Amino acid sequence: MTQRADGRTPDQLRPITIERGWSSQAEGSALISFGGTKVLCTASFTNGVPRWLTGQGKGWVTAEYAMLPRATNDRSQRESVKGKIGGRTHEISRLIGRALRAVVDTKALGENTIVIDCDVLQADGGTRTAAITGAYVALADAIEWGRQRKFVGQKSRVLIDSVAAVSVGIIDGVPMLDLPYVEDSRAETDMNVVVTGRGLFVEVQGTAERAPFDKSELDALLELGVNGCAELRDHQLAALGQEA
Amino acid sequence: MTQRADGRTPDQLRPITIERGWSSQAEGSALISFGGTKVLCTASFTNGVPRWLTGQGKGWVTAEYAMLPRATNDRSQRESVKGKIGGRTHEISRLIGRALRAVVDTKALGENTIVIDCDVLQADGGTRTAAITGAYVALADAIEWGRQRKFVGQKSRVLIDSVAAVSVGIIDGVPMLDLPYVEDSRAETDMNVVVTGRGLFVEVQGTAERAPFDKSELDALLELGVNGCAELRDHQLAALGQEA
Amino acid sequence: MTQRADGRTPDQLRPITIERGWSSQAEGSALISFGGTKVLCTASFTNGVPRWLTGQGKGWVTAEYAMLPRATNDRSQRESVKGKIGGRTHEISRLIGRALRAVVDTKALGENTIVIDCDVLQADGGTRTAAITGAYVALADAIEWGRQRKFVGQKSRVLIDSVAAVSVGIIDGVPMLDLPYVEDSRAETDMNVVVTGRGLFVEVQGTAERAPFDKSELDALLELGVNGCAELRDHQLAALGQEA
Amino acid sequence: MTQRADGRTPDQLRPITIERGWSSQAEGSALISFGGTKVLCTASFTNGVPRWLTGQGKGWVTAEYAMLPRATNDRSQRESVKGKIGGRTHEISRLIGRALRAVVDTKALGENTIVIDCDVLQADGGTRTAAITGAYVALADAIEWGRQRKFVGQKSRVLIDSVAAVSVGIIDGVPMLDLPYVEDSRAETDMNVVVTGRGLFVEVQGTAERAPFDKSELDALLELGVNGCAELRDHQLAALGQEA
Amino acid sequence: MTQRADGRTPDQLRPITIERGWSSQAEGSALISFGGTKVLCTASFTNGVPRWLTGQGKGWVTAEYAMLPRATNDRSQRESVKGKIGGRTHEISRLIGRALRAVVDTKALGENTIVIDCDVLQADGGTRTAAITGAYVALADAIEWGRQRKFVGQKSRVLIDSVAAVSVGIIDGVPMLDLPYVEDSRAETDMNVVVTGRGLFVEVQGTAERAPFDKSELDALLELGVNGCAELRDHQLAALGQEA
Amino acid sequence: MTQRADGRTPDQLRPITIERGWSSQAEGSALISFGGTKVLCTASFTNGVPRWLTGQGKGWVTAEYAMLPRATNDRSQRESVKGKIGGRTHEISRLIGRALRAVVDTKALGENTIVIDCDVLQADGGTRTAAITGAYVALADAIEWGRQRKFVGQKSRVLIDSVAAVSVGIIDGVPMLDLPYVEDSRAETDMNVVVTGRGLFVEVQGTAERAPFDKSELDALLELGVNGCAELRDHQLAALGQEA
Helix, strand or coil, X not given: CCCXXXXXXXXXXXXXXXXXXXXXXXXXXXXXXXXXXXXXEEEEEEECCCHHXXXXXXXXXXXXXXXXXXXXXXXXXXXXXXXXXXXHHHHHHHHHHHHHHCCECHHHHCCEEEEEEEEEEECCCCHHHHHHHHHHHHHHHXXXXXXHCCCCCCCCCCECCCEEEEEEEEECCEEEECCCHHHHCCCCEEEEEEEECCCCEEEEEEEECCCCECHHHHHHHHHHHHHHHHHHHHHHHHHCCXXX | CCCCCCCCCCCCCCCEEEEECCCCCCCEEEEEEECCEEEEEEEEEEECCCHHHCCCCCCEEEEEEEECCCCCCCCCCCXXXXXXXXXXXXXXXXXXXXXXXXCECHHHHCCEEEEEEEEEEECCCCHHHHHHHHHHHHHHHXXXXXXXXXXXXXXXXXXXXXXXXXXXXXXXXXXXXXXXXXXXXXXXXXXXXXXXXXXXXXXXXXXXXXXXXXXXXXXXXXXXXXXXXXXHHHHHHHHCCCCC | CCCCCCCCCCCCCCCEEEEECCCCCCCEEEEEEECCEEEEEEEEEEECCCHHHCCCCCCEEEEEEEECCCCCCCCCCCHHHHCCCCHHHHHHHHHHHHHXXXXXXXXXXXXXXXXXXXXXEECCCCHHHHHHHHHHHHHHHHHHXXXXXXXXXXXXXXXXXXXXXXXXXXXXXXXXXXXXXXXXXXXXXXXXXXXXXXXCEEEEEEEECCCCECHHHHHHHHHHHHHHHHHHHHHHHXXXXXXX | CCCCCCCCCCCCCCCEEEEECCCCCCCEEEEEEECCEEEEEEEXXXXXXXXXXXXXXXXXXXXXXXXXXXXXCCCCCCHHHHCCCCHHHHHHHHHHHHHHHCCECHHHHCCEEXXXXXXXXXXXXXXXXXXXXXXXXXXHHHHHHHHHCCCCCCCCCCECCCEEEEEXXXXXXXXXXXXXXXXXXXXXXXXXXXXXXXXXEEEEEEEECCCCECHHHHHHHHHHHXXXXXXXXXXXXXXXXXXX | CCCCCCCCCCCCCCCEEEEECCXXXXXXXXXXXXXXXXXXXXXXXXXXXXXXXXXXXXXXXXXXXXXXXXXXXXXXXXXXXXXXXXXXXXXXXXXXXXXXXXXXXXXXXXXXXXXXXXXXXXXXCCHHHHHHHHHHHHHHXXXXXXXXXXXXXXXXXXXXXXXXXXEEEEECCEEEECCCHHHHCCCCEEEEEEEECCXXXXXXXXXXXXXXXXXXXXXXHHHHHXXXXXXXXXXXXXXXXXXC | CCCCCCCCCCCCCCCEEEEECCCCCCCEEEEXXXXXXXXXXXXXXXXXXXXXXXXXXXXXXEEEEEECCCCCCCCCCCHXXXXXXXXXXXXXXXXXXXXXXXXXXXXHHCCEEEEEEEEEEECCCXXXXXXXXXXXXXXXXXXXXHHHCCXXXXXXXXXXXXXXXXXXXXXXXXXXXXXXXXXXXXXXXXXXXXEECCCCEEEEEEEECCCCECHHHHHHHHHHHHHHHHHHHHHHHHHCCCCC
């Protein structure tokens, strides 16, 4: 079997760590690592919902993604200094929000808002997938926090499933799981897969970076991604002290 | 077979028209309609490339997408008035640019830049897919314009394939092709598929808007999308006066 | 008599077309052409008025002007990308709004707001005057739309007059009507005249681009402008299916 | 004859003062008053021209207009705090620049730039006309400064004429000169006239604020304006120590 | 004793003038000069307080500092044109606001807001200290204005003390008072001291511009500053027609 | 002796930890904690200097401070989302930069730039002082990195001293060292002191938050601050593996 620069097999994740409750300020938090990629996810629980949602008895979950200026190998200018948020940042923030909402029963959440901040402290590929995976843990704890304070009904099942994400790609013709920066930048095709704990797709985003791809390649990537997400689900459950 | 509100079968496109050369100012242009969705695509050809690409002997193709404030049923505020571009606009502009670059041999283009502007004059679902499909026609004409002026080599094959895009989605459990607004807003799952003239995938973006989806649903949507794009390719070739 | 590059006499308008009801989304709309200049005017009718006008029993009419990036011969950067609206855009938007309000009885309109968007799809001189002339048609239809839905009183006379606009200028010492770009850029003096259907001035903006002008030149330009606007009024009435 | 609130006749200017050389920092400056309206005009002379003008042997003159937040009766928010310049500010800055350039021979100025800042310290109507009138004095001194340092040719005639401006308007049917705020806000028609020392028009901007106006009203306003500007020219010459 | 370029002794202020009531629009105003530094301070009194303070029976005092573009020897770009306020401007605005609030009993002010605008018309060092010193005079008059209109209780003592500020610094090893630009730019250590009429510190901001400083240098600077502020207090009282 | 809520004596620091080299991307880095306050400091070394400094043979050191949105007890909006940097952020960034430059010999650094990013991951008072103290460690390592790659002369002494900072304040009349949020928000007087390893002042910023203070209070605070900084210097040296 092909061996990768870091010694992994093509279908192997990087070392995953989830430091649950990293922040003493937020209602839920997790510092997650996918190898050298480290993302701090915090969940802020507040009563009430944005004006456009008021009075419908539903809650709201949204996310904001950002990267510290020196998370990457070269320092990039802060978006606050530029005075605007870049397209990539917007796109990933929207992706994380959609992924989380796919497993939340907003009726059960009640008129409460949870904002998840995913700040990349160090980047080595797969930051958006690490963010989604860590955000789920922070979200779960924030919901539990709301439940303990009776902002959320005691018996409501707010989380209808778990959700995790991973990147997959084809490098030198070989489909591979969980790409670090060095592989990601060489991939012919690059895909991010967001999968629920039960194995259903929430989001599939595949892009031909170098060469258009066919159906069989697509299928191979999807299979790798589904299996990777199943492993990540186990890490999430372990961090949350739940049984698989 | 299920019949849709506008009388189409699930695998049928809306009426497609491509008015090639709509603009007398741009080097290439097309006013494309997918039913009630109308997008004006113009291609601007200039010599030289952005600084970061200079001296590599390669050209650059990029795109900007925008919507007129009253393209939609409710008027929305102009992004120029807001002072910033929204996440959705950024995301779609980036998608169009990637889709076009996937069929361009930038070496053959030489150190020239083509900017494609896709302005939605009227919106009724599928604006990004109409934009990609029309942009290809404007791009092809701009390249031809450059060739006639010898900015591009006479024998270079700049376009290595054609590219088109279409939306697909599952409504009430039925996979359907080319969704107008009324269907798009009800879809359980929504996918945009970008496919080359030869039938290879350039981009696959599927999102569970209401319910996570499984592999068989994904496969059904992909098949619809591939077939829809093949029909759009024929419209493109006809507009360009080329043989299928 | 002097003949112009496009074969017109000095006091002749370019070919004028007004495609009323171009948009199926807006309450009123017109795609107007003054020769190669094409402006899409849409009118958006909403109940209520801006906060500063609330409770006075009066309506509000305002306008926003913009140009597609490749409406002109060279592509210009989008104002949404620059993050701010340029001085010229602001100035023209304000001019269009003032011109329209001059013929509207805001009491008769009631507490309703009409926003007119004038988007230049192709530019060849005189875009602001074409915008005003087309905007009047869109405005008239939006008021009628409001009347049919009883948002506006059945007998109220909201439009107290019609309004049209045209550019005039002195080129090589000869006063000329309705300047295309090639003439406009050479004019010694440039003037925009906004005139009501009854022949009264709403706005007179004359600028010495190359040489200060005297009273007799001013008078000659005003006469040309008044006559040009009378012709445009006839085009407006024809488009609206009204008698002159 | 009609008497005005401040005791003036309709064709009389407010008390005019021009404090030449107010600033010890700028190359030219004037603090001008039209009654309660006070504008500080400074001219900044620098060698070189903006990039787009380089190498043509011509100079550049431009202007920026602004108002202190409490120049007016109610405090308005600073444009620097809003983060953008309003349409009115843009429009007036452009007007001042055009008015000054109309009397400058940019070839004679050579490749030098003069920026005129007109900051309204106190506002009581007619701020843009006071700004133009004061700016001319500051400009004349900055050109002289450049001449003394040999940045400008000793014999070149840079200023081909002088320029001044005044507001006129119709109040209760009576044409009046130099409107303070209380008259300006009631005027049926409002006009700003920019006239050279020789009596030629540089700019005529008339707006029907309340009622469209006819040719005879326009003529009456123009005559008032031309006479008012002739008086202002005498004030300018006196301030500059030149003979009329 | 060391003599300075302008002939002063190290412990001597520049000529101070305070033109109280300069503006006829503002509720309080002062044009203050510290030598060549001239700052126009206006105080705007309005009923009500910002939302975050509502209902607590307390008033609010805040300040905004800005500089005209040609206040300095080289013209700088307007912050409104840049689209954002610089760090230095923000910092000084906040300092002025804190200094004034230190001598205001906000309970006695009642739910009223006073905004102080400090606009530097000409700059020659010490603009922030001149601004604070002049702002106090404008503030005192605005409070009196409110008292006369019964917005402020007749017997309330809103101002619990006066406040003034001055710069001090070490130049060539000698501590000096009230630095003009030429000294400020050479200072090894630079300090701004804000002191109440009774001689207590409100703010002490010392910075080692060239060389870290020790406790004895700090003490020498503080003594100079306290004495300078006592003199400025006498100028303030004189301007306000109060006894020392 | 007074005991504080967290059991410290008035002159005692909170537990200090410095995790040197936290980032694998930056040339120097430190994750510093002052009790619950955690700041990630990274130093980015690049060749060359900003344009305004080019050709003088000197280097440049600058800093940017920011706070994650949920570093605090309530979530605050991102400055990138607001589209501008707040006054407080600007002020602190400038302070950190000045503090570091006070101990750098920019000639010895050569034409190289070091940017220090201080991102507050968790905030509990004293974030700016923790930032300065941690930034020194990151800076020292970045200089060493440059030395090893010969970008900096082998024998040059770039750091002429170390630098640390701490907050002090008077609470209920008692001067105290290193205030957590709960104390900081109650302090009558608040001061930040920046001191070099040799005990000289770089910056002294004292503010009367509630009551103006006298010279003896100022002296007491300064003494506490100097002693606190001496302890912090020992922590810095230990982290850097240097002898005290």
